[in-house]
Amino acid sequence: xxxxxxSRDSWHLDTLAVRAAVDKSQYGENSEALFLTSSFVQPDSExxxxxxxxxxxxxxxxxxTNPTVASMEQRLAALEGTxxxxxTSSGMSAVLLLCMGLLKSGDHVVCSRSVFGSTLKLIxxxxxxxxxxxxxxxxxxxxxxxxxxxxxTRLLFAETPTNxxxxxxxxxxxxxxxxxxxxxxxxDNCFCTPALQRPMDxxxxxxxxxGTKHLDGQGRVVAGALCASDALIRGTFVPVMRSAxxxxxxxxxxxxxxxxxxxxxxMQAQSQRALELAHWxxxxxxxxxxxYPGLESHPQHALAxxxxxxxxxxxxxxxxxxxxxxxxxxxxxxxxxxxxxxSVTANLGDVKTTITQPASxxxxxxxxxxxxxxxxxxxxxxxAVGLEHLDDLKADLSRGLDTYGRA
Ligand SMILES: *Cc1c(COP(=O)(O)O)cnc(C)c1O
Numbered sequence: 475x476x477x478x479x480x481s482r483d484s485w486h487l488d489t490l491a492v493r494a495a496v497d498k499s500q501y502g503e504n505s506e507a508l509f510l511t512s513s514f515v516q517p518d519s520e521x522x523x524x525x526x527x528x529x530x531x532x533x534x535x536x537x538x539t540n541p542t543v544a545s546m547e548q549r550l551a552a553l554e555g556t557x558x559x560x561x562t563s564s565g566m567s568a569v570l571l572l573c574m575g576l577l578k579s580g581d582h583v584v585c586s587r588s589v590f591g592s593t594l595k596l597i598x599x600x601x602x603x604x605x606x607x608x609x610x611x612x613x614x615x616x617x618x619x620x621x622x623x624x625x626x627t628r629l630l631f632a633e634t635p636t637n638x639x640x641x642x643x644x645x646x647x648x649x650x651x652x653x654x655x656x657x658x659x660x661x662d663n664c665f666c667t668p669a670l671q672r673p674m675d676x677x678x679x680x681x682x683x684x685g686t687k688h689l690d691g692q693g694r695v696v697a698g699a700l701c702a703s704d705a706l707i708r709g710t711f712v713p714v715m716r717s718a719x720x721x722x723x724x725x726x727x728x729x730x731x732x733x734x735x736x737x738x739x740x741m742q743a744q745s746q747r748a749l750e751l752a753h754w755x756x757x758x759x760x761x762x763x764x765x766y767p768g769l770e771s772h773p774q775h776a777l778a779x780x781x782x783x784x785x786x787x788x789x790x791x792x793x794x795x796x797x798x799x800x801x802x803x804x805x806x807x808x809x810x811x812x813x814x815x816x817s818v819t820a821n822l823g824d825v826k827t828t829i830t831q832p833a834s835x836x837x838x839x840x841x842x843x844x845x846x847x848x849x850x851x852x853x854x855x856x857x858a859v860g861l862e863h864l865d866d867l868k869a870d871l872s873r874g875l876d877t878y879g880r881a
Contacts, residue, residue, distance in 0.1 A: 490553060491549065492735045506731055545727070547559040550668075553668040554701040556681065561730075562720050562722055563720050565683060565684025566592050568699055569593050569662075570718075570720060571711055571714055572629075572680060572711075573601050576629055577601065577628055580626060582606070583601075583608040585632075589632070590662065598610065613632075613636055613641040614642075616644065619648060629657055629658055630648055631662075634661065637665065638854065638856040642777055644781070645781060649676060664684045664687050665787050665788075667689065669741035669742070671782045671783065676781065682698075684698050687822055689823075690730050691736065692733065692824060693823075693826065695725075695729045696726065743861060745788055747860075749769075752786070760878070764791070767787065769786070791856045799852040801853075802852035806853050809874035810829050813873065815827075815870045820836045827867060829856070832854055836856075
């Protein structure tokens with residue numbers, strides 16, 4: 475209940491990442507408490523009435539108020555530089571809450587064509603059923619975004635860098651386009667996290683998170699969040715959460731809360747390894763092309779370095795060689811199946827390095843024509859770099875790289 479007086483407003487990000495939280499309980503725990511309780515006992519009926527009526531702060535019921543979830547929200551808001559945050563049960567339920575809170579029948583959305591697959595489906599198909607119309611545009615061509623805006627455009631939605639090709643969009647330019655149209659810009663910051671990129675500093679209105687990825691960082695829980703102004707969180711999103719219940723469990727919130735304490739050093743260390751691995755792959759004779767924002771060969775390298783605090787992030791992709799889609803697929807599978815240490819899984823943001831062929835996993839539901847249009851070929855492999863020693867990562871990838879097509 476009590477805490478030492480603090481000068482929290484002057485704290486640096488590194489400090490907020492380990493210190494921002496609700497007050498300690500009467501026991502003075504040093505590691506934040508996990509409040510595994512569905513409801514909270516009210517001191518008396520008058521207090522209960524005031525709390526339920528919103529006239530007094532106080533915990534009521536964990537669908538919409540819980541101290542552990544509140545600690546995670548305070549810490550993530552502090553890192554993103556937003557006034558407030560609301561935790562959600564997954565990254566996708568954060569997108570759901572965003573759309574339920576902001577959109578109504580007749581509204582229009584402009585969205586990058588390269589956003590996460592389930593986001594494409596949720597905004598484009600599911601909300602299409604309720605009369606929300608969406609125009610999908612190029613990740614990088616700002617003119618396409620400008621031309622797509624209509625009088626009823628309410629929301630621009632972007633994700634940068636994209637999965638798996640790491641295309642980077644200009645957040646500040648998109649914020650200008652949104653605001654000139656009287657619309658809001660939401661940015662999915664899953665790949666960079668606030669350790670590398672703060673969309674709010676660049677003019678975005680809402681930051682969307684999958685806590686499942688780097689925020690947890692050790693592949694344990696599914697979680698999500700929206701970060702925005704107090705007016706948007708309290709005025710728009712909390713009422714929807716209270717009715718719709720896409721709530722973050724206290725346990726999962728606690729895991730993410732503790733993950734945030736090491737987010738900064740993890741993102742630096744994983745980005746450093748990813749950059750070294752990208753350089754090594756780029757000079758490898760049996761690699762056709764590498765996609766990584768930290769490489770000078772990346773088409774938006776300068777923008778990425780400006781926007782992402784000089785770091786490329788932990789995800790890279792590369793093409794092996796192959797004369798046909800069949801050969802490309804065979805070679806990619808050979809490289810993946812020859813690894814002995816890397817985790818063959820489509821998840822990312824873990825300290826354990828993961829490897830996957832996007833064409834048959836994360837982008838397997840697309841038609842071959844849609845994949846070609848998106849540039850996701852059969853010979854593309856994605857690696858989400860973790861914290862293993864670089865020599866071990868290279869050795870594990872070399873086994874298949876040195877032998878594919880030579881069977
Ligand atoms: C994984 C992911 C999501 C969805 O998050 P979940 O926690 O799996 O629901 C959204 N956006 C991006 C960029 C992701 O990688």
